[in-house]
Amino acid sequence: MGTRRRVAERRSTKKPAVIGGTIALVVAGAGVGVYALYGGGAAADDRTTPTAASADEKAVKTGPLSATEVTTAARTFLTAWQQGKVTTAAAATNDSTAATALLTGYTKDAHIEDVTLTAGARTGDKVPFTVKGTVSYKGTSKPLTYGSSLTVVRDAEDGKPYVDWHSAVVHPDLADGDTLVTGESGTPPVKALDRDGGEITTAEYPSLGTTLDGLREKYGKIAGGKAGIELRVIRGKASKAKDLSDETVLELSEGTPGTVETTLDPxxxxxxxxxxxxxxxxxxxxxxxxxxxxxxxxxxxxxxxxxxxxxxxxxxxxxxxxxxxxxxxxxxxxxxxxxxxxxxxxxxxxxxxxxxxxxxxxxxxxxxxxxxxxxxxxxxxxxxxxxxxxxxxxxxxxxxxxxxxxxxxxxxxxxxxxxxxxxxxxxxxxxxxxxxxxxxxxxxxxxxxxxxxxxxxxxxxxxxxxxxxxxxxxxxxxxxxxxxxxxxxxxxxxxxxxxxxxxxxxxxxxxxxxxxxxxxxxxxxxxxxxxxxxxxxxxxxxxxxxxxxxxxxxxxxxxx
The missing domain is CATH 3.40.710.10 (DD-peptidase/beta-lactamase superfamily)
Known part of the structure; x- marks a missing residue:
C-alpha cells in the first residue's frame, strides 16, 4: 500500500498497515446507526507502553491493534454507511476515493435503501457483518440480505486504525473495480438445454453456475428472450481481463428467457x-x-x-x-x-x-x-x-x-x-x-x-x-x-x-x-x-x- 495523500483529511490511497487485535466482541445494530459494544477483557488488551515524543510532535502509535481500536474503526464505518453518510464512512477507510465511489453507487446505481448493518463477533482484526436492505427500482422492490466482513489495519504514517478498503467489503461477490447496478438487465435470461432437451439448472448441476452466466452473456440477446429487472455485479477491467462474467445477485422481476441448446450430456x-x-x-x-x-x-x-x-x-x-x-x-x-x-x-x-x-x-x-x-x-x-x-x-x-x-x-x-x-x-x-x-x-x-x-x-x-x-x-x-x-x-x-x-x-x-x-x-x-x-x-x-x-x-x- 502506498503513501497517504491528505486532501481535507480524506484518504485516497491505501497505506502501509500493521494488523493485530486478540479479544472477541459482538457489535449489534439497533435502529439507524446505533451500536452496542461488548469487549470482554478489552481494558487489559488496551494497555499500551508510552512512547517518547518531542514537545512539538506526538509519536505515531505502532504495534498490534487493540480490541477497542478494531471495534471503534468498524463501528465508525458501519454506522456512517448505515446512516447514508458516505463521506464519513469513506474517511474511515484507507482508500476514501474508491470507497466514496462504490458507496455512492450502492444507493444511486444499485438502488439499495433502508440498510441495516449488524456486526458479528470480532476475530482478531476482522469483523463480520450482516447487511439487510431493500432493492427498489421503478415501483418494484425486493428484500436483500447477505453477509460480508471488514478488516481493520493500522496506518504506518499516522498510526490510526482504518478499514482496509476492498470492494468485497460492500458485497463479497465484488472484486476491486466491479460495481453493483440495478435495472433492466441488459441481457435477457436464457434457458439452457442439454443435448436431450432437458433444462440445465444449478440446482441439479451446482458447478455450472459460471457456465450458465457465460451462456446468458453470449446468447441472451439473440436467443429470443426479454430482459427482467435485476441487481447485478458489473465487472470492471481487472475482472474482464480474467474473463469473469457479470453476475446476478438478486432478481426483482423475471424476464422471459430465450432458449440455448448445449452439447452437455445429462x-x-x-x-x-x-x-x-x-x-x-x-x-x-x-x-x-x-x-x-x-x-x-x-x-x-x-x-x-x-x-x-x-x-x-x-x-x-x-x-x-x-x-x-x-x-x-x-x-x-x-x-x-x-x-x-x-x-x-x-x-x-x-x-x-x-x-x-x-x-x-x-x-x-x-x-x-x-x-x-x-x-x-x-x-x-x-x-x-x-x-x-x-x-x-x-x-x-x-x-x-x-x-x-x-x-x-x-x-x-x-x-x-x-x-x-x-x-x-x-x-x-x-x-x-x-x-x-x-x-x-x-x-x-x-x-x-x-x-x-x-x-x-x-x-x-x-x-x-x-x-x-x-x-x-x-x-x-x-x-x-x-x-x-x-x-x-x-x-x-x-x-x-x-x-x-x-x-x-x-x-x-x-x-x-x-x-x-x-x-x-x-x-x-x-x-x-x-x-x-x-x-x-x-x-x-x-x-x-x-x-x-x-x-x-x-x-x-x-x-x-
Whole structure:
C-alpha cells in the first residue's frame, strides 16, 4: 500500500498497515446507526507502553491493534454507511476515493435503501457483518440480505486504525473495480438445454453456475428472450481481463428467457458433478473426439470455472505434445532405445526424475510410461526455442487465443522460451499453462489424429468460426502416440486408475510443482473410444492417484 495523500483529511490511497487485535466482541445494530459494544477483557488488551515524543510532535502509535481500536474503526464505518453518510464512512477507510465511489453507487446505481448493518463477533482484526436492505427500482422492490466482513489495519504514517478498503467489503461477490447496478438487465435470461432437451439448472448441476452466466452473456440477446429487472455485479477491467462474467445477485422481476441448446450430456454431467464432489479443488472435462462436442464439465469449487478457464502448469501430461514433437523430428521413437538418466543439466538447471529414478537400456515407450523427465529434457539441446510453441499451435490448435466454445475459456499457453525455461516447458512446467478442457482436447487429437476445437454450443447457433490447426500429424506419428498412451494406460503410471476401462484406451498422468504449495497439482488425461477427458486436482498430489480415478470413472460410462 502506498503513501497517504491528505486532501481535507480524506484518504485516497491505501497505506502501509500493521494488523493485530486478540479479544472477541459482538457489535449489534439497533435502529439507524446505533451500536452496542461488548469487549470482554478489552481494558487489559488496551494497555499500551508510552512512547517518547518531542514537545512539538506526538509519536505515531505502532504495534498490534487493540480490541477497542478494531471495534471503534468498524463501528465508525458501519454506522456512517448505515446512516447514508458516505463521506464519513469513506474517511474511515484507507482508500476514501474508491470507497466514496462504490458507496455512492450502492444507493444511486444499485438502488439499495433502508440498510441495516449488524456486526458479528470480532476475530482478531476482522469483523463480520450482516447487511439487510431493500432493492427498489421503478415501483418494484425486493428484500436483500447477505453477509460480508471488514478488516481493520493500522496506518504506518499516522498510526490510526482504518478499514482496509476492498470492494468485497460492500458485497463479497465484488472484486476491486466491479460495481453493483440495478435495472433492466441488459441481457435477457436464457434457458439452457442439454443435448436431450432437458433444462440445465444449478440446482441439479451446482458447478455450472459460471457456465450458465457465460451462456446468458453470449446468447441472451439473440436467443429470443426479454430482459427482467435485476441487481447485478458489473465487472470492471481487472475482472474482464480474467474473463469473469457479470453476475446476478438478486432478481426483482423475471424476464422471459430465450432458449440455448448445449452439447452437455445429462448422464455424464451428473456423473462429473458427483466425481468432483468427492475431491476438493478438482475439475474435469469430457468431450467427443469425433466432433469436439463438450459432454460434461464440472468443478468442485463453484466460484471459478477452472475446467474451462484455469491457467495451470499441466506437468507431465504435456509430454503428449512434446512426444509428438520429438517423434516428428526423429529424436525419439516408441520402441527405440532412449536415455533416462537420474539427472540432466540444461541452461544452468539440474533436472531430475521423481525419486531420482533412472532407466537403463529402456525404450522411449518405457520412459513415457514411467514419466521420465530427463528423457525429454535430454532432447532440449536439439530443439529450437519456438519448436514446442509451434507444435502446440500447428497440430493441437492451442495457444492462439482463438477458441470460441460458446462461453469464456482459455485455450492454453505455450510461450516461446529459452534455456532452462524451454527445457522445463517440455515436461509441462516453466511458462506452459493449461486447463482440463485443453488437455481433454489433446487426448482427443491423439485419438482421432485431427484437432477439432471443443465447443459447448453449436457454431450453427450464431455462425461463429471455430479454431483450426494448420496441419495434421502423419499416420505413423499418430500411431506411435497412441501406442505410448495405450502402454501407459496398461502398464505405466496410469495403469491403476485405468484398470477396468476397456476398449480403445490411452492415458497420461502428470504432477505439476507449484511454488509455495506442499503437494503438486495432480493431472490426468485419457481417451476411451469416442470419449476423451482430462482432470486436475489442485494440491492433490500425483495425478494417477487423484485426478486419474475421476477421469477413469467417467470414461467407464462410455461415450453416449
Amino acid at each position: 448422464e455424464l454431467q451428473a456423473a462429473a458433478e458427483a466425481e468432483v464432489a468427492k475431491k476438493a479443488n478438482s475439475s474435469v472435462v469430457l468431450l467427443r473426439p469425433s466432433t469436439g462436442e463438450i459432454l460434461a464439465a464440472a468443478n468442485a469449487s463453484h466460484g471459478f470455472n477452472t475446467a474451462f478457464q484455469g491457467s495451470l502448469a499441466p506437468g507431465s501430461t504435456m509430454k503428449v505434445i512434446t512426444s509428438s514433437l520429438l517423434i516428428e523430428k526423429g529424436l525419439a521413437s516408441a520402441d527405440e532405445a532412449h536415455p533416462c538418466p537420474k539427472y540432466f543439466t540444461y541452461g544452468g538447471w539440474k533436472f531430475q526424475n521423481d525419486d531420482k529414478f533412472q532407466i537403463k537400456g529402456g525404450t522411449f515407450k518405457t520412459s513415457f510410461a514411467r514419466s521420465c523427465n530427463t528423457a525429454f529434457i535430454s532432447q532440449a539441446p536439439e530443439l529450437a526455442d519456438d519448436d514446442l510453441t509451434r507444435q502446440a499451435q500447428e497440430v493441437f490448435g492451442l495457444s492462439m487465443d482463438n477458441w470460441a466454445i460458446g462461453v469464456p475459456s482459455m485455450d492454453g499457453s505455450v510461450p516461446v522460451q529459452s534455456d532452462a525455461q524451454m527445457a522445463a516447458s517440455l515436461i509441462g512446467q516453466g511458462g506452459v499453462r493449461m486447463n482440463p478442457l485443453n488437455m481433454a482436447s489433446v487426448s482427443a487429437t491423439i485419438q482421432t489424429g485431427v484437432f477439432r476445437q471443443p465447443y459447448l454450443v453449436s457454431p450453427d447457433v450464431d455462425n461463429r468460426t471455430l479454431a483450426t490447426a494448420s496441419r495434421t500429424m502423419s499416420a505413423a506419428t499418430v500411431s506411435q502416440l497412441r501406442e505410448l498412451m495405450s502402454y501407459t494406460a496398461a502398464y505405466g503410471t496410469a495403469a491403476e486408475a485405468m484398470s477396468g476401462v476397456t476398449g480403445d484406451v490411452g492415458a497420461k498422468t502428470g504432477s505439476a510443482e507449484v511454488d509455495g504449495q506442499q503437494k503438486p497439482n495432480g493431472w490426468f488425461t485419457a481417451y476411451r473410444d469416442d470419449l476423451a477427458g482430462a482432470g486436475v486436482v489442485q494440491a492433490g498430489g500425483h495425478g494417477g492417484e487423484t485426478a486419474g480415478p475421476i477421469v477413469a470413472d467417467l470414461l467407464k460410462l462410455g461415450a453416449p
